[in-house]
Amino acid sequence: MTENASTKKIMRGAVMVVGGGIGAMQACLDLADSGFKVHMVQKDSSIGGTMVMLDKTFPTGDCSMCMISPKMVDVGKHRNIDMHTLAEVVSVSGEPGDFTVKVRLKPRYVDPEKCTGCGTCEEKCPKKVDSEFEQGLSVRKAIFSLFPQALPNTRAIDRQNCIYFQKGRCKVCEKVCKADAINWEDTGEEFELNVGAIILSPGLNRYDPEVRQELGFGRWPNVVTSIQFERILSASGPYQGTVMRPGDKKHPEKIAWIQCVGSRDSNNANPWCSSVCCMYATKQAVVAKEHDSSIDPTIFYMDIRAFGKDFDKYVNRAKDVHKIRYQRAMISAVREEPGTSNLILRYADEFGELKDEIFDMVVLSIGFEPHADAEEFAKIFGIALNDHRFPATPPFNPVETTRPGVYVTGIYQGPKDIPETVMQGSAVAGTTMALLSEARGTEVVVKELPPQREIADEEIRIGVFVCHCGINIASVVDVAAVKEYAGTLPHVVYSGQNLFTCAQDSMNKIKDIIQEHGINRLVVAACSPKTHEPAFMDTMESCGINKYLFEMANIRNQCSWTHSKEPDKATEKSKELVRMAVARVAKLTPLQEKKIPVIQRALVVGGGIAGINAALGLADQGFEVILLEKEESLGGLATRINTTIEGADVKSYVNDQIEKVTSHPNIQVLTQALIVGFSGFKGNFTTEVLVGPGMYERKIDHGVVILATGATEYRPDEFLYGRDDRVMTQIELSEHLQEKGAESLNQVVMIQCVGSRNDENPNCSRVCCQAAIKNALKIKQMNPKTKIIILYRDMRTYGLLEDYYAEARNKGILFFTYELENPPEVNSSEGDLTITFKDRVLGRSLKAKADVLALSAGMVAEDTEELSSILKLARTAEGFFMEAHVKLRPVDMATEGIFVCGTAHSPKLISESISQSLAATARATTFLSQSHLTLSAVTARVDPEKCASCLICVRSCPYEVPKINAEGVSEIDEALCHGCGVCAAECPAKAIDLNWYEDDQIMCKVDALLEGAL
Amino acid sequence: MRLQYPANVKIIRLPCTGKIDLIHILRAFEKGADGVYVVGCLEGGCHYIGGNLRARKRVEQARKILDLTGIGGERVQMYNLSASDGPLFVQYAIEMNEKILELGPNPIKLKKDAAA
């Protein structure tokens, strides 16, 4: 720092993230990967939030836990993320760049330094308590971890339920804890942290349906909430994934979902839409049916809000393939059938006819609401809330609050699903980085490693450690016998046993033993490599041994746990696993992780709102940016939009942003630019561009790409568009209103879903329901006498947009549904434009004249066919770019170093486009902020001598990595290789080997296992 | 969950089932294994896009070869499940085990025994 540091504002390179759900985790990882120290403050005893409770997730059907647990492990092992669990923020002072935050840790009564998470205490604790995690469907103990994969897996004692705390006797846990981790004197702790910015991601509460008893929750046992149903579906849940009714454990056949429970109800619950429940109900119905084909699901709904990317396809499949029944009708009350405990639902069907239908089980699709203490929480951080007790955020940056330096993300900001949460987690990281960029790297811990010992000339000296894991392993497996046996194996120079191998003191002991015995290869027979391998590999590195000379034998999960009733067999199998591990470790060779330099320059393709913001986000952090726009001017589609539905002025915002990019010293704007060539890999791309009007050629070297090529309005050929001047699109209507006002408009009709949600384009365009309402309200404001009719299929005013739908109705705008098969008819004769449609409620056909017929034309992707072929990028059938992973990597493209944002990814609002562009900057910064990228050593390599140039690897690699080089043989770029091993397995000439998984490194295990079998 | 499955099932870890090679499978039989099964992610859910589909093909190949050599193709199986689905893993383990018990020991072993 300079001399006048005392007068200069302090910028701290540390950030606090409050919350531990997927949103918070993403923000933490992006920040920590970009040179910031992160403190995560999480209220529960484990991180994970809502997502860990889910079974599968829409629309991919991926297992939620499988997706989130690697991310949790990443957070847990990241040396620049400090997790504070059972923690809450007490007070905040200071200003952006330099906050002082006081944190209170609740007493855990278990010393996290000592506890290894072995779980013995939990097993033996006599006190059963309804499990919060399992939603009361099963029990946990008074000493517990939230769920099996909890992180940290340090147990915690629930004082309210502990027999010792309540009655003064028990202490069973203390007796059985071999780590001596129980601490009855724990009183919690308060400490202060200094951070530059604060990110709030505490999520939302779920609506409690017990407060409205007509739906029978808490009264009729076979009425469950959707979150209970997630647990019921989960293979690790209370019923092991068998769908049963809680009341009598019978298998239900007819299951009803009731939508909007606690949502869209300003009379008895919350007025907003919770945005996710239409989709999760669909998912639950599909998954339930997959579990048990006799299940016959019905979803009772008002509007199906499948507004996300490809969601309508998912719903269509649910209808057509899985035969899920969707019934547009709300349920007034759930009655129970005496004797059977079945549930009777009465509803008015599409013809208004009343039906009584009996179901075996009812699932309530409960929505989200702010936590009960939302006001106090906001007060602690000094941020303002809106009328609905969500944080007040500006429309052009949804992660900012009323207090500079304090940001929000995830569903806390407003209801949303996982991909949007992840996206916003990155977005908030991007915003934070822009604030703190000058302090980057000031507080992070850098790993200092001793030089690696050269072992090429050493004989093979293997050390084996067998773990008791408290009594987890030792209570079944004869650990001493396994240890003895290990000592007899070839090359083993040391074998020992530990109570807890992963405990810090054991790790230190291992270091000493490695030195003492000159060990150069290590085997740990303990638990799962998935969770523990990185820690042991770190230990090896810190002793100067190549970390790839390591192997684990999972004798806990694969022996003691799963053969606990056959201790002899478990011990025998443990020996075999150790034998296999020893055989393999002997065959391993040191691997070096290659470092490649990163060109700290970004290329942004597309100069709309998303591209502009992405460019600014990176440039403000000091990175150089080249912004390419194919048109003459910047701004994209947003230049045709006057205001947002909230009334924010889009035009002047866009102009301001354009002004900022064009004058930014770090940004070079190239208009009329066309990409013609592209090569390279993450950190090192080269793009060839023709820049008009002269079409001169430029070559740009850059480290990352951000795609922001946008989308356009569909040009209808339906409903007399183009044949009658009075028929216009919503954008044209807003322009019409801007120019001519609404004085002459007596009656206006709008038709929704034009060019969307049909056979040609099955997707929802997401923005047009709110666009119609925005224009309708505008007309009402200009001319309250205008009568407006909106013909819709499902009104998709998700989240807090529902307020505007309510406002529109209250202003007298009339809404009628229509079906795809039965669209409105539009006629133009004798000067009148008439629209004929059917009113579903009365079953009558109606006719209305219109001065203007506005068509809510959908959104179609920009033509990126050429671009995608040059950059080798995948697109959806409708031409939107396809992200690497729909749920967890919504901003990344499959090719590393390329990111996507805005409507190039899928239809979205301006605020959402901005959000994703900030996310793209954060993701890009995880690359740009590093001078070098470390590549995994587990990559494939070709032996050019053996290669027969057959091209099989070229064709089989899922990432198109192998190339035939100038020498005419296959070459694999390790910077691009993902290490899957497909090519190695396919190569007929056996010319390819996958590091760490070479054929003999695998087959030696087979041999070792089957030793003596013949 | 700690569900129980037969102890004679032993697992060899690979980065992706796409890495499984015909020779790996055949080697196991050559060395006297009675059965081999490959457990991959659900189809469509491969972390590396399509590795499990390739694995399935190789398992098919292995079956053919084993049939030809008289060891019996049924001794190789491919299963797909999601990583969180413990009960299904157990179900498959039991299923495979029962099948192998029914088929009896690897004929190579029998030949060896007979020769001895």
Added chain:
Amino acid sequence: MEMAYYPGCTLHASSSLYDVQIRLIFEKLGINLKEIDDWNCCGATSAGKVDDFLAVAMPARNIGIAEAAGFSEVMIPCSSCYSRTLVAKHHLIDNPALKEQINEELSGKIQGHIKVSSILEVLLARVASGDIDEITGKKLKGLKPVCYYGCLQTRFPYNVPVPDDVENPQGMETILKVIGVKALDWSYKTDCCGASASINDEDTAMNLMARIMKDAVARGANCMVVTCPMCQLNMDVYQDKFCEAHNIAERLPVFFITELIGLAMDISLSELQVDRHFIDGVALLKGLDPA
């Protein structure tokens, strides 16, 4: 303890037994009920259908008299009267101009601060204070009632504070538990019995009542317990008729909650006038285990 008491028209007429029972048990509870002086009809559900102003003005006069006499709480057993009076009170609080207009013509001026309580609220307060427990000698085993609240006890056409769960009220169950009776849960607690429709739209009313009855029977109830005299009368007088029309073989006596409390307090059946039901309840009550 003194409390204003508004019996309403029916308690002076067809349901005078209820009035008798109330007076008996309240005396034992040490509550001195003072009938509002010169009270008038509350307008019941009819007022709103004929004239909105009357719907407020009629109960307003009663509130005015009670407040002028210095009462802080008025107890109203009939759900309809209770509903009307409570709604009127809140109407007047929310609309001071209307209150002024009405006050001009009244001798007892309304303030709007009197607590309007249903009989359930008053009894529940006694349960909370332990009074009922103390006084009741018997625990009435063998009764398997369903508690029937009807529509007006918890649902109001105006935003008023509702003391019990709107959709699954627990007041009667709580009281019955104290006197040893475990009520059955069922699906028709708060369904409408048809109220005045029994007189002016009989078929409709019979259908409504039959549905309620069917669930009660299917749940295995041997009686119903009510607080509303309208519900009682409807379910009692018409029971034969709607059961015959809907093929229901069973018959269930429909008790006022006061009868059961009275019995638990050792008041005799005849004092309680239990013989004035159409569906006999005397036999069931006599057969109870007197433990």
Added chain:
Amino acid sequence: MTVSVNEFIPETANTLIEEVMERSGQNLLSCYQCRRCAAGCPVAEETGYVTPDRLIRMIMLGDYENALNNPLVWKCVSCYTCGTRCPNGIHTARITETMKKLAKENHLQPERLKVVNFHGTFINSGIRWGRVNEMEFMGLYELKNTFPDINQFNFKPVIEELKTQARLAKAMLKKKRLHFGFELVKGRREIKKLYKKIKKLRKKL
């Protein structure tokens, strides 16, 4: 159902909906047609086609004829189920009450005369005496109910009606649940005065 195409005329719709909203105090416009009210209405089975959501829709579309005179208007038992559970807080009972009054003012022949007679008689009795005297009330009510028939010399239904009521009365009498006493409220003049006052006020408006 044969589908006839009705033209939607904004002006007509506006007048009706504004009047009903004003008088019922219910914000009909906020209805989003979820049909929860229909599902919960205990008389929905008796009203044929007309459920609360449909009544609201008729009013919104300006369909005077059907909105004013349909079974729901006369059969609604004011149980407040619909309004309590309506996510938009619309109390259809207040609307049916309003429609009854509108029907009367428009001299429409009510679909269910008995309902009009019942509530009219009840309130008159309440105003006249201050309390409702069941015997007198029932007598007057029956007289009103049978009046049209008597006028047309159609005695059969009259006799049937009277027989039913007489049977009931006899049963009630037996259980001592029919009272002959007659109650008068001294202050009943106050109510009448109030009633007159408000009638005057309304005329002025």
